[in-house]
Amino acid sequence: xxxxxxxxxxxxxxxxxxxxxxxxxxxxxxxxxxxxxxxxxxxxxxxxxxxxxxxxxxxxxxxxxxxxxxxxxxxxxxxxxxxxxxxxxxxxxxxxxxxxxxxxxxxxxxxxxxxxxxxxxxxxxxxxxxxxxxxxxxxxxxxxxxxxxxxxxxxxxxxxxxxxxxxxxxxxxxxxxxxxxxxxxxxxxxxxxxxxxxxxxxxxxxxxxxxxxxxxxxxxxxxxxxxxxxxxxxxxxxxxxxxxxxxxxxxxxxxxxxxxxxxxxxxxxxxxxxxxxxxxxxxxxxxxxxxxxxxxxxxxxxxxxxxxxxxxxxxxxxxxxxxxxxxxxxxxxxxxxxxxxxxxxxxxxxxxxxxxxxxxxxxxxxxxxxxxxxxxxxxxxxxxxxxx
Amino acid sequence: xxxxxxxxxxxxxxxxxxxxxxxxxxxxxxxxxxxxxxxxxxxxxxxxxxxxxxxxxxxxxxxxxxxxxxxxxxxxxxxxxxxxxxxxxxxxxxxxxxxxxxxxxxxxxxxxxxxxxxxxxxxxxxxxxxxxxxxxxxxxxxxxxxxxxxxxxxxxxxxxxxxxxxxxxxxxxxxxxxxxxxxxxxxxxxxxxxxxxxxxxxxx
Numbered sequence: 001x002x003x004x005x006x007x008x009x010x011x012x013x014x015x016x017x018x019x020x021x022x023x024x025x026x027x028x029x030x031x032x033x034x035x036x037x038x039x040x041x042x043x044x045x046x047x048x049x050x051x052x053x054x055x056x057x058x059x060x061x062x063x064x065x066x067x068x069x070x071x072x073x074x075x076x077x078x079x080x081x082x083x084x085x086x087x088x089x090x091x092x093x094x095x096x097x098x099x100x101x102x103x104x105x106x107x108x109x110x111x112x113x114x115x116x117x118x119x120x121x122x123x124x125x126x127x128x129x130x131x132x133x134x135x136x137x138x139x140x141x142x143x144x145x146x147x148x149x150x151x152x153x154x155x156x157x158x159x160x161x162x163x164x165x166x167x168x169x170x171x172x173x174x175x176x177x178x179x180x181x182x183x184x185x186x187x188x189x190x191x192x193x194x195x196x197x198x199x200x201x202x203x204x205x206x207x208x209x210x211x212x213x214x215x216x217x218x219x220x221x222x223x224x225x226x227x228x229x230x231x232x233x234x235x236x237x238x239x240x241x242x243x244x245x246x247x248x249x250x251x252x253x254x255x256x257x258x259x260x261x262x263x264x265x266x267x268x269x270x271x272x273x274x275x276x277x278x279x280x281x282x283x284x285x286x287x288x289x290x291x292x293x294x295x296x297x298x299x300x301x302x303x304x305x306x307x308x309x310x311x312x313x314x315x316x317x318x319x320x321x322x323x324x325x326x327x328x329x330x331x332x333x334x335x336x337x338x339x340x341x342x343x344x345x346x347x348x349x350x351x352x353x354x355x356x357x358x359x360x361x362x363x364x365x366x367x368x369x370x371x372x373x374x375x376x377x378x379x380x381x382x383x384x385x386x387x388x
Numbered sequence: 389x390x391x392x393x394x395x396x397x398x399x400x401x402x403x404x405x406x407x408x409x410x411x412x413x414x415x416x417x418x419x420x421x422x423x424x425x426x427x428x429x430x431x432x433x434x435x436x437x438x439x440x441x442x443x444x445x446x447x448x449x450x451x452x453x454x455x456x457x458x459x460x461x462x463x464x465x466x467x468x469x470x471x472x473x474x475x476x477x478x479x480x481x482x483x484x485x486x487x488x489x490x491x492x493x494x495x496x497x498x499x500x501x502x503x504x505x506x507x508x509x510x511x512x513x514x515x516x517x518x519x520x521x522x523x524x525x526x527x528x529x530x531x532x533x534x535x536x537x538x539x540x541x542x543x544x545x546x547x548x549x550x551x552x553x554x555x556x557x558x559x560x561x562x563x564x565x566x567x568x569x570x571x572x573x574x575x576x577x578x579x580x581x582x583x584x585x586x587x588x589x590x591x592x
Binding site: 129 | 391392401464568569571576577589590592
């Protein structure tokens with residue numbers, strides 16, 4: 001695994017316009033950064049990332065199986081009691097999943113260590129599935145990169161195939177997509193998935209989260225008053241469970257992507273559960289609930305993560321019981337978990353995090369993010385990668 | 389190969405160019421081969437609630453509701469053109485209007501389909517009232533034919549009834565009366581006030 005400098009494609013910003021990639025820069029800073037790329041060997045990809053990704057995913061599913069059957073654990077995961085049946089039923093019924101992203105610390109040597117599972121609302125899917133694919137194609141076409149360069153990225157192909165499966169499993173329904181207003185990144189991610197669904201032959205619609213309505217019976221509706229019967233939401237379950245329309249979930253007849261059982265995986269309580277159930281698995285870091293910290297004797301440095309948190313907010317690194325690095329944010333009221341510190345690898349001045357994607361339960365590609373700090377946050381840059 | 393083999397770049401382009409490509413310059417007309425009888429249904433094409441009440445077993449109230457639904461369906465699914473001229477070249481002079489949401493031009497619906505097997509009982513609730521259009525391009529062999537929004541020709545204009553494949557009548561998504569909006573989004577809104585709206589989104 002190497003970090004290689006490369007010339008930017010001279011016209012890439014015009015291309016971004018042409019393809020509708022609007023969030024390549026945010027707040028005047030680069031988010032998409034093609035001044036360098038990461039190079040992996042095929043062995044690194046297949047042995048250290050692809051296989052462990054599918055294995056860890058299976059372990060995560062085993063955690064769901066255990067948690068839905070245990071009220072005490074449902075409490076630990078901060079799933080409101082009013083929604084236990086909703087979550088449980090979606091698991092028991094086998095409601096199908098579209099995708100997830102596991103975040104790993106991986107340096108090119110040794111094991112990739114799991115940081116967390118973005119199983120409910122993973123983003124950077126457009127940059128991964130399409131935009132870095134195009135970057136590779138153009139650099140190969142222009143002779144800048146060798147012809148036999150490859151990329152671990154079958155995401156778009158797999159997403160379209162998965163949408164075809166989902167249409168078969170959800171016959172006669174049209175699919176509504178939703179995300180919040182005023183966020184170009186979320187809208188862009190959802191548009192991409194909408195395009196993939198259309199390519200699979202699904203009829204799609206869009207409604208903003210804030211515009212979702214209800215009728216007298218409790219059905220949800222879009223701005224054209226069309227009843228929602230199947231919905232992809234880029235909006236966290238843990239938010240929806242605590243909002244005004246929460247009581248209608250499970251009452252109205254809607255198939256959800258991601259399904260409600262994903263609320264157990266996108267939850268940091270997953271991490272201590274994985275450690276309890278699979279302590280021998282080499283990709284799992286020791287992790288503990290707050291009231292079980294006495295079990296963490298051997299760890300002199302821990303990362304404190306809120307049960308619910310996004311984009312690296314409210315995370316602290318604790319050494320010898322005092323916080324040494326902290327990221328700000330609005331999360332933490334539901335409590336915290338503690339994970340043994342495993343520092344991100346450093347390439348030059350950059351700390352690098354690997355996002356490993358799954359479509360259903362198949363590993364489907366990776367994304368690489370860089371940050372100048374130890375905690376990867378929403379302003380960290382996205383870099384493309386190749387296999388050579 | 390560990391990556392997607394092929395991506396159709398034209399499908400990935402956004403913006404004006406794509407919109408121009410999307411709008412049909414000519415409607416994709418499909419003359420559907422007759423399906424077996426069991427897959428067919430006899431429908432009446434009616435052009436107003438009154439016409440509907442006279443020609444079908446629905447009463448006037450039901451016909452009014454059906455008419456409203458067909459109009460809404462027409463707005464949603466009707467053929468869309470960038471200019472009135474493009475639209476009129478296919479559907480005839482004075483037969484087009486701007487869509488309610490603005491921007492595009494659509495042919496006015498000539499009428500809508502009502503199944504003959506449907507009586508006043510609730511079985512009709514499951515069936516869509518698909519709008520139909522009279523195709524009026526003199527140079528086309530399909531001139532003066534009646535077609536649905538997707539270009540499926542169901543027969544010559546002016547017939548008493550039409551035999552159509554059941555898929556032509558396929559149930560369209562239900563439309564309801566929304567009594568309240570804004571029941572989702574509050575948590576995101578509360579959290580985004582933290583940090584002066586710096587957050588990029590609610591994915592992770």
